[in-house]
Amino acid sequence: MNSSRTRIAAAMTGLVLLMILLFMADLFLGSTRMNFSDVLRSLFGHGDPGDEIIVMQFRLPKAITAVLAGAAMSVSGLLMQTLFRNPLAGPDVLGVSSGAGLGVALTLLTLTPLFTLPANSLFAGWGLILAAWAGAGAVMIVIMTVSARMRDIMTVLIVGLLLASAISAVVSLLQYFSNEAMLRTYVIWTMGNLGNISYPQIRALALATAAGLVIAFMMVKPLNAMLMGETFSRTVGVRMQRTRIVLLASASILAGSVTAFCGPLAFIGIAVPHIARLVFGTTDHRTLMPGVALCGAATLLASDIISGLPGGGHIIPVNTVTSLIGIPVVLWIILGKTGLGRRF
């Protein structure tokens, strides 16, 4: 008992420190070289105006976005894995990300020609964000309606997967009829982007993330019971239908909002809950929930740092980095001697 408590406390402290360290590193490292004191001065508003713009308008919002998006996607993945009792479930299995993609594709490919806007002008404002949010929200409503009618949670999972495929097909069709500029804008959106987010947008993302996380944390007790199976949960008084809908809502708000602001971030949601289980050595959601959020924030900060490494104004798309981190982690879990199932 005490040994596991000490381990959890140590891991939690270590992760907080690691996250702070990565947050600072994300501010100091980037495609433009800056030294330590320039960054610090810029943070407190005494820096060179050029440096200040880079730090305050680009790096700081990007780092804050990484923390929010990393925590949100990972907790969303944890909820999905426990809800579906499936270690390979993630925020995208329900089609929420595909829904956001459909919103973006529809907006790009139907509205831009109407108003003869340049395709990438939509990146600047709320246009794409609202479109993605609407798409994710629509899918979420469909999934929750299905869930309210279906007894078997696996039916919900299958409906989600089919919906995601159907939406992808529609998006492909839209792509086929679009011009090169629109296609390019859409493809860049799918690569994930933590930058280009203004402070008002960060405020909206933070609000949505906070709401999703608070709802998720309220559900730790039923989540723990659900580890013992649905029948057990029902016989100790968990109202399954209601609990499922609340969990789906929380997971969709988290994943849908992040996808709206940053594009479909790959792998974070599937891989991070497994990393957290390994780090904390527990399946208790009271520990896992904050643990997964911290691990997710740290992972996305690290991915963002790596994506800026090439320097000279070039960045690697963040999805490429998260996949390159995520795939080895998932492989390691599947092939490792601990086994995927054994840690779940």
Place this chain on the structure above:
Amino acid sequence: MGTNGIIAETRSLSIGYRNRNRISEVMNGLSLSARRGELVALIGRNGTGKSTLLRTLVGLQPPLGGSVALDGNLLGEIDLSQLPRLVSFASTEPVALHNIRVRDVVSLGRFPYTNWIGTLTEEDKEAVSVALEATGLSLLAERSIDGISDGERQRALIARSLAQDTGLLVMDEPTAFLDLPSRYGIVSLLRKLTREKGKCVIYSTHDLDTAINEADRIWLMTGDGVSEGAPEDLMLKGLLARAFESPLLTFSITDGAFSFVRSRQTGIALEGKGKAAKLTARALARCGYITDPQAPLNVRVNEIAGAFEWTVSGNGAHERYTSLYDLVTHLPQIVK
């Protein structure tokens, strides 16, 4: 408290499934009861609806008709937050549990009593310790659930039900997949809980032996309904035999056990004494022969200096074997 210590009672209960506008009834007219301090075994052949009955009893699925009363209160009228304090249920639902300690599994039984985040009070911790103690798991409490045997795992699930602190414990096949000693261990543990803690335990099983030997009351489920009574009542009425007998099985009242029916019935005269003769008779019966002193074929068991040998004479043959295995594998050739 129910009257006469009756903790569970069904009246003209009809069980089954209701899907939108289709109703599939599994069984109706069930009037059964169980008392505090009783071990009740629900037995019946595969597919008769044992799980459906148990699930209806604990409120997991609504009855199609009739009523269930727990502790004197009608199931439909019990508040949903109170039900988990009256009855616990351990199902056969396969759950992959890993990376979770035995103590934490048992602690989940306290779910109906803990606050919104599941914090264990001193009282909860005490209930968990008592449950671990009663199931003999105190020493394994800190072990991970994937590091213990199947029998111990089943005990952990029983401890979880016990920690839930209900008067009635319902279990669906708690002895499935266990070896013989573990099966007896689990059933005698359940019996101990009824005797020492005054619990009523209702469990379903395919294991007739343990049910007949340990249960106070049997609910025997057949295609026609459920009969209840002491194991011996059901044997006396010939109900057990009728429920399970088939062209392959025959029930012996004296042994309280079933045995296979053999089709070949060649007679063999057996000579010999003691354990060796008994086991020889058993081996012959297993291979479809009956012992008949008048039979032309004769098997004699000899004990020579602590070793056994079998001589077969008749049908123009005279053979010697040094094991029962050799004897029964060669007999068919001699019988021809």
